[in-house]
Amino acid sequence: AAPGVPELRVTGLTVRFAGLTALDDVSFTVRPGSVHAVIGPNGAGKSTCFNVLSGVYRATSGSVRLGGHELTGLPPHRIAGLGVARTFQNLALPPYATVSDTLMLGRHRLTRAGFLAAGLRLPSAAREEARHGARVREIAAFTGLEPYLDHPAGALPYGLQKLVELGRALCTEPRLLLLDEPVAGMTSAARRRTAALVAGIRDSLGISIVLVEHDMGVVMRLADEVTVLDFGRRIAGGAPEAVQRDPEVVRAYLGE
């Protein structure tokens, strides 16, 4: 793991909606610099888990600790400020912005000079903008988005739009990256490329990744550890090979 990348510890997490328990006393730990997959059939509570980790939903009970910080109860921008970035299961790109502008949006949380200095055209603002621009180009090269920097993001093929979303999250310099179904809807070649990129993010950036993904091949190849949810409960967890053979997991997936 890179220096300063904290452990994520989820303990007894419970989320109730009217008449429905979406997460029921779920616990798991994400080691710094590892890929931790959260899997389970539709409706198992995976997206709900992400929504709690990123502050979109409030936990009914339980705790989420990132290093020394308690995340439960914090609003999304405070959690983002602690270095947690997420991508969405369904795309949420601004329709007309270029790829370059969209990646630059990710730099927002890191901008010290702010709008006033930029509006006054202060030299400090220009320097800072140049620094962010250089980092955006680095991340574009790392993700393979460099040829598309001047294209409108919303007009790119679906697979590339998913990559822009991932690139934007990386531009926030996260310590913890939450990926909700990053290869869904991609061709098999694009799936392989994206899986390799996610492995590269872990291995060369050293950040932690929580991955929700339906593609078992991708999960088995990428994950250091797996947590399996079914109807909101954690039914299994551990190394991918062991989880794959777990009779409870097989039963949940076959829908017996």
Ligand code: ADP
């Ligand atoms: P998954 O991502 O694993 O498919 P979700 O976390 O989206 O599952 O959903 C878990 C359960 O919680 C489902 O039964 C879903 O209908 C319910 N749920 C999710 N979000 C809400 C909400 N905002 N209000 C009410 N029920 C919800």
Ligand code: MG
């Ligand atoms: Mg979901």
